[in-house]
Amino acid sequence: MSTRIFGSGIRRREDPRLITGSATYTDDITLPDMAYAAMLRSSHAHAKIKSIDTSQAASAPGVLAVYTGADIEGQLQPVPCAWLLPDSDLKIADYPCIAKDVVRYTGDIVAVAVADSPYEAYDALDLIEVDYEPLPTVTDPEAAAKPGAPQLHEDIESNQAFHWVVAGGDVDAAFTEAEANGVVVKERILQQRLIPNAMETRAAVAQYNRASGELTLWNTTQNPHIVRFLCSGVTGVPEDKLRVIAPEVGGGFGSKIAVYPADFVTVFCAKSLGRPVKWTETRSENYHATTHGRDHVQNVELAATKDGTITGLRCTVHAGMGAYMSTAAPGIPTILHGLMLSGCYTLPAVKEDVYGIYTNGVPVEAYRGAGRPEATFMLERLIDVLAAKLDLDPTDVRMKNFIPKFDNGHDVITSLTYDSGDYPGGLTKLLEHTGYKALRAKQAEGPRNGKYLGIGVSSYVEICGLGPSQVAGAIGFQGGLWESAIVRVHPTGKVHVFIGASPHGQGEETTFAQIVASEIGVDVNDVKIIHGDTDNTPMGWGTYGSRTTAVGGAALAVAVRKIRDKAKVLAAHLLEASVEDMDYDDGKFFVKGSPDKSKTIQDIALMANVAWNMPEGMEAGLEASTFYDPPNFVFPYGSHLAVVEVDTETGHVELTKYTALDDCGPQINPTIVAGQVHGGVVQGIGQALWEEAVYDDNAQLITGSMLDYALPRADRLPPIEVISTVTPSPHHPLGVKGIGEAGTIASTVTVYNAVLDALRPIGVTQIDMPLTPERVWRAIQGAKGN
Amino acid sequence: MRVPIRITVNGRPYEREVEPRLLLVHFIRDLGALTGTKVGCDTSQCGSCTVLIDGVSVKSCTTLAVQADGASLTTIEGLAHGAELHPLQESFWNKHGLQCGFCTPGMIMASHELLRTNANPSEAEVRHGLEGNMCRCTGYHNIVRAVQDAAAAAAGK
Numbered sequence: 001m002s003t004r005i006f007g008s009g010i011r012r013r014e015d016p017r018l019i020t021g022s023a024t025y026t027d028d029i030t031l032p033d034m035a036y037a038a039m040l041r042s043s044h045a046h047a048k049i050k051s052i053d054t055s056q057a058a059s060a061p062g063v064l065a066v067y068t069g070a071d072i073e074g075q076l077q078p079v080p081c082a083w084l085l086p087d088s089d090l091k092i093a094d095y096p097c098i099a100k101d102v103v104r105y106t107g108d109i110v111a112v113a114v115a116d117s118p119y120e121a122y123d124a125l126d127l128i129e130v131d132y133e134p135l136p137t138v139t140d141p142e143a144a145a146k147p148g149a150p151q152l153h154e155d156i157e158s159n160q161a162f163h164w165v166v167a168g169g170d171v172d173a174a175f176t177e178a179e180a181n182g183v184v185v186k187e188r189i190l191q192q193r194l195i196p197n198a199m200e201t202r203a204a205v206a207q208y209n210r211a212s213g214e215l216t217l218w219n220t221t222q223n224p225h226i227v228r229f230l231c232s233g234v235t236g237v238p239e240d241k242l243r244v245i246a247p248e249v250g251g252g253f254g255s256k257i258a259v260y261p262a263d264f265v266t267v268f269c270a271k272s273l274g275r276p277v278k279w280t281e282t283r284s285e286n287y288h289a290t291t292h293g294r295d296h297v298q299n300v301e302l303a304a305t306k307d308g309t310i311t312g313l314r315c316t317v318h319a320g321m322g323a324y325m326s327t328a329a330p331g332i333p334t335i336l337h338g339l340m341l342s343g344c345y346t347l348p349a350v351k352e353d354v355y356g357i358y359t360n361g362v363p364v365e366a367y368r369g370a371g372r373p374e375a376t377f378m379l380e381r382l383i384d385v386l387a388a389k390l391d392l393d394p395t396d397v398r399m400k401n402f403i404p405k406f407d408n409g410h411d412v413i414t415s416l417t418y419d420s421g422d423y424p425g426g427l428t429k430l431l432e433h434t435g436y437k438a439l440r441a442k443q444a445e446g447p448r449n450g451k452y453l454g455i456g457v458s459s460y461v462e463i464c465g466l467g468p469s470q471v472a473g474a475i476g477f478q479g480g481l482w483e484s485a486i487v488r489v490h491p492t493g494k495v496h497v498f499i500g501a502s503p504h505g506q507g508e509e510t511t512f513a514q515i516v517a518s519e520i521g522v523d524v525n526d527v528k529i530i531h532g533d534t535d536n537t538p539m540g541w542g543t544y545g546s547r548t549t550a551v552g553g554a555a556l557a558v559a560v561r562k563i564r565d566k567a568k569v570l571a572a573h574l575l576e577a578s579v580e581d582m583d584y585d586d587g588k589f590f591v592k593g594s595p596d597k598s599k600t601i602q603d604i605a606l607m608a609n610v611a612w613n614m615p616e617g618m619e620a621g622l623e624a625s626t627f628y629d630p631p632n633f634v635f636p637y638g639s640h641l642a643v644v645e646v647d648t649e650t651g652h653v654e655l656t657k658y659t660a661l662d663d664c665g666p667q668i669n670p671t672i673v674a675g676q677v678h679g680g681v682v683q684g685i686g687q688a689l690w691e692e693a694v695y696d697d698n699a700q701l702i703t704g705s706m707l708d709y710a711l712p713r714a715d716r717l718p719p720i721e722v723i724s725t726v727t728p729s730p731h732h733p734l735g736v737k738g739i740g741e742a743g744t745i746a747s748t749v750t751v752y753n754a755v756l757d758a759l760r761p762i763g764v765t766q767i768d769m770p771l772t773p774e775r776v777w778r779a780i781q782g783a784k785g786n
Numbered sequence: 787m788r789v790p791i792r793i794t795v796n797g798r799p800y801e802r803e804v805e806p807r808l809l810l811v812h813f814i815r816d817l818g819a820l821t822g823t824k825v826g827c828d829t830s831q832c833g834s835c836t837v838l839i840d841g842v843s844v845k846s847c848t849t850l851a852v853q854a855d856g857a858s859l860t861t862i863e864g865l866a867h868g869a870e871l872h873p874l875q876e877s878f879w880n881k882h883g884l885q886c887g888f889c890t891p892g893m894i895m896a897s898h899e900l901l902r903t904n905a906n907p908s909e910a911e912v913r914h915g916l917e918g919n920m921c922r923c924t925g926y927h928n929i930v931r932a933v934q935d936a937a938a939a940a941a942g943k
Contacts, residue, residue: 011879018887019875019894021822021862028821119805199826199834199888199922250824250888251922377818503888504922520811675882682925706920709819715917715925719909743925 001277003587007673008519010259012510014457023248026203026218027280030153034205035064037269037279039262040111041288042103042130045139046150047132049101053293057127062120064273065629067265068111068623069100071085076264077234078253082226082478085330088162093153093358095259097234097268097325103132104152106701107289109261114269114277141320141357141759142297142617152323152358159605161321161356162330164778166338168413169349171303174312178303185304185385190318190768191374193693194318194686195709196367200250202280202290204263204552206270215271216243219263223379223542224502226479228534230259230327232485235267246532254366255290256504258327259546262289263299263554263723271465284705292693293367295320296333296374299416303349308390312349313341313379321356322363326405328477328544330356330366330697334476336371336463336545342412343379344423344459345401345636366544368453368578368683369744372462380458380724381422384753388760393440395431395511396641398459399424408730418461418635419737421728425458426725427639433723434641447761454758456642464738465550465634470743477607482629483552483557487623489514491609493602495506495527501530501552506740507672508548508666512556513670514735519560520567521587538625546636546738548667555628557733559767562624569606571599573615634729634737638662640746642754648762651777653689653755659721660746664739665728673739675779676723680743681720686712688751710770791855795820796864797939804851810844812837813851814861816844822862822891826920833919836892836899838863843899862891865898874898874936883932893919897933906937 001423017023029750054066099108113124136150143149152159178184198220203217215237219246221227228244231237249256250291262279270277281290305314319333321367338352383401387394403410405422412418431437436455443453465732466472469480484500495516505510513527523781531537540552570591572579575597583592592596604622607613643657660677667673690710694703703709748769754769756764763783766774788803793813800817814823814837823846826834828849837846838860852938865872874894877883884890893916907915911935913926921929928942 006828012882014887015879015884018890019862019871020866020877020883021820021891023887024821025824025888027825084836119807197920197922199886201826201921248887251886280825283829283832356840497843507885517827651943671882675885675924678925678927679885680925681922682927683922706827707829707831711831711920711922712925713917713920715910717913717926719930720925720927733799 003517005514012507014509026220026246027711029205031276034276035114036118036121037114040125042108044132045106046135046137050131053129057124060124062116063124064114066113066291068521080326083328084476085333086476088164090162091156092325097264105114112265116570137360139319139359139361139695139699142268144357144359159358159421161360164334164354167351171312171349171351174303174349182305189298191294194293196253196255201286203280206267207276208270218245221246222256234264235577243535243731246502248403253368254331257316285702291365292362295364300378309324310401315352317354317413322361328367332371340375344461369741373747376460380749420727423486430639434500434659451645452758454644454754456754459639460746461637462745463633466545466547467633469629481641483555483626485556485743486625487559489605489767491606495541498537499529501548502543509702511668546740550634550738554733555626559624559626569603570604636737640750642750644754646758651773661723663725663727664740665735665737676739677722677743678720681747682712684747687748711782794858808851810849810851811846834892836895872940877932877936881928881932883928889921
């Protein structure tokens with residue numbers, strides 16, 4: 001049987017442990033003599049702490065210790081921000097692990113109780129007396145930037161964390177011309193605040209060895225190596241004595257990129273008490289303290305000629321950053337957002353001003369798509385508005401403005417160079433596949449029983465596979481963005497791969513094994529992928545930004561090709577042939593023209609490991625390592641289509657059809673690719689239709705539990721149809737691009753466009769997300785009243 | 787105050803003295819090796835903690851351990867027969883019905899209940915039957931396929 005299974009949708013090797021309940025997530029870890037921490041979060045979103053009395057709590061049954069901000073002074077450094085956005089006047093506010101004088105959102109920790117059992121630790125929290133002096137609050141980023149708004153941080157005027165600009169071409173001239181001779185369309189778009197909701201909440205287990213000074217931290221993280229790097233700085237545990245393990249991790253979606261106060265506090269407790277300490281977030285605590293996503297107020301205008309040719313895009317975005325600047329936060333509404341404003345189109349001029357604003361909310365971080373859904377929405381919504389104004393089919397406007405097909409680099413106005421794409425080809429395939437013309441004909445028949453049919457389309461291109469380290473440095477990312485892999489072939493030909501990236505549900509244990517099997521011809525089941533433990537994996541920058549297969553997979557491909565090259569030399573030696581005469585196919589190295597004179601990879605592995613007969617100068621062993629720094633980002637793209645029925649009596653939106661066409665290059669495992677698209681699409685649909693983190697006037701989170709926050713459910717969704725085209729990335733060793741975020745980037749605006757398309761005959765042109773029945777109904781009533 | 791209880795989990799009896807307030811899910815997870823049953827929320831929304839009590843599915847985060855006194859529980863660890871996976875486990879694996887796996891034990895146990903009460907559910911019935919179980923990774927698409935696949939496999943026997 002061939003071992004070339006690149007492209008095969010084989011079952012995931014991760015699954016047997018997951019479907020039998022034998023996987024180990026952080027909260028599943030129990031150590032001898034373990035103690036349990038519970039965090040007291042602030043009951044106010046903004047207040048001075050006048051006093052804290054922990055005496056009752058400290059003497060409660062089972063309680064080992066209660067610590068406050070005073071106790072960690074000098075012990076825990078502030079939580080660092082690791083994306084220092086240049087040319088933006090960035091102001092990073094002090095982010096204490098435990099608030100001592102002022103609390104600024106309801107997730108601020110004011111004290112921690114550690115007890116023999118979790119129940120006792122939570123009981124103790126009820127006994128801590130905190131005297132607060134409430135201060136005024138603000139959660140709307142636009143309002144927070146206005147004069148007279150409540151100030152979060154004394155030395156940060158107008159709550160403005162940064163002002164970042166992307167500009168190219170003469171945008172003012174484009175608008176002057178469009179106002180005189182063309183058209184200008186405008187939208188005010190609220191990208192509501194979202195709660196990521198990884199099904200596993202965050203957790204930390206810290207174990208300290210006083211004799212050796214070594215500390216092990218099990219942590220729900222997407223990037224254990226970054227946690228080690230930053231945790232060392234915050235807690236003072238030297239990097240070489242700190243071991244961070246991301247065991248099984250139950251989803252992240254961006255919310256497990258950041259480093260968090262509670263994790264450092266758990267480390268502090270373990271060090272102070274000399275006992276292992278576990279902290280596991282409750283779901284409500286997760287909503288109050290684990291990072292949120294989106295939260296943009298966008299004012300956008302698009303200039304075009306009367307035939308629908310786009311000539312300029314101008315926008316101002318107020319991005320809510322929450323109370324403190326999370327680890328990667330400054331780069332999300334800027335680099336990952338503003339640089340993608342050209343979308344799939346030839347855009348001659350652009351200017352965007354992004355204001356990052358502190359508010360009394362949970363810190364806002366990367367959330368699946370991270371900046372790109374917010375960019376795609378702006379562009380793809382405005383194109384539909386433009387098409388409606390000019391009475392053109394929105395897909396025709398897209399076709400008219402698409403960048404023509406290219407296969408090896410295309411420069412856009414925002415200074416990026418896209419790698420490859422065929423945007424017209426993708427949309428054409430989607431429209432044919434879904435019977436777009438027939439759908440429009442059906443729509444033209446008019447509403448049935450008060451139900452209006454709507455068709456929404458969007459086209460996206462996204463930047464992922466982050467990214468070249470030199471660029472990372474230039475844009476202020478405080479790390480590299482390469483990935484690493486070590487491939488070790490054992491004497492029997494079995495393979496261990498050690499990778500720095502840290503998948504947490506994306507299935508790379510399977511896809512990476514497929515890469516190895518396909519490159520050196522071992523059975524896929526003979527390859528083990530080891531990740532998530534900083535003590536036995538090489539440095540890596542983590543799993544986010546759809547980069548693990550795109551960058552980590554490239555590292556692995558390069559490493560395994562080194563193995564193949566060495567094996568070929570050794571095979572030539574053993575066959576007494578010259579290397580130039582050797583050929584390789586499907587696990588066999590043979591002399592050209594004499595396929596019988598061959599050695600298998602297993603033969604070679606054995607010889608390399610026993611080293612009885614090696615070519616002169618060749619080291620023993622069959623092992624290779626690579627640090628792969630990508631020459632560019634990768635740019636997956638696609639077009640999605642949604643069909644909805646809107647009941648004008650009730651405002652209910654029924655999503656009846658969803659088709660995704662995505663191009664992520666060659667697919668290593670199409671089943672896994674489709675799964676990524678399904679999940680991503682549904683997360684984006686959630687934003688369009690249901691999800692919203694809502695704060696009241698006192699910045700209390702009123703969607704503070706899963707009871708109140710409307711997650712997508714199985715019964716609200718249609719099947720998600722997934723189709724694809726294949727355009728390899730020219731600079732990637734395997735041609736592959738990322739697929740983790742594509743669905744989310746495309747689907748929010750696709751569904752939004754569909755609903756607004758349905759309501760166009762009624763005269764509704766704008767509704768703020770999420771498009772709940774109430775909002776849709778009110779918009780319909782408003783339009784009828786006009 | 788502690789109360790003596792006796793609960794059989796996956797065929798093995800456990801006698802413990804527990805606080806009346808102890809949640810069943812914590813009782814199960816604290817037994818030592820049975821951590822497959824998950825806690826994903828604190829309001830009984832997510833269904834990650836779903837187990838079978840005397841064959842019927844229950845969210846074990848809103849059940850007190852003392853309420854299950856004398857009962858026989860099945861958790862995800864008790865579904866397979868030795869090395870032979872339960873058909874639902876097989877179908878979740880075959881149809882890529884999971885990604886991060888955190889909701890999966892509860893999802894499989896809820897699917898077990900669904901098929902117990904409706905051996906041949908339509909797609910809509912599967913979706914309705916699983917509305918009390920949240921998954922953030924799969925968009926439910928392949929979960930629905932997996933449950934229908936398991937139903938078809940059972941019908942074929």
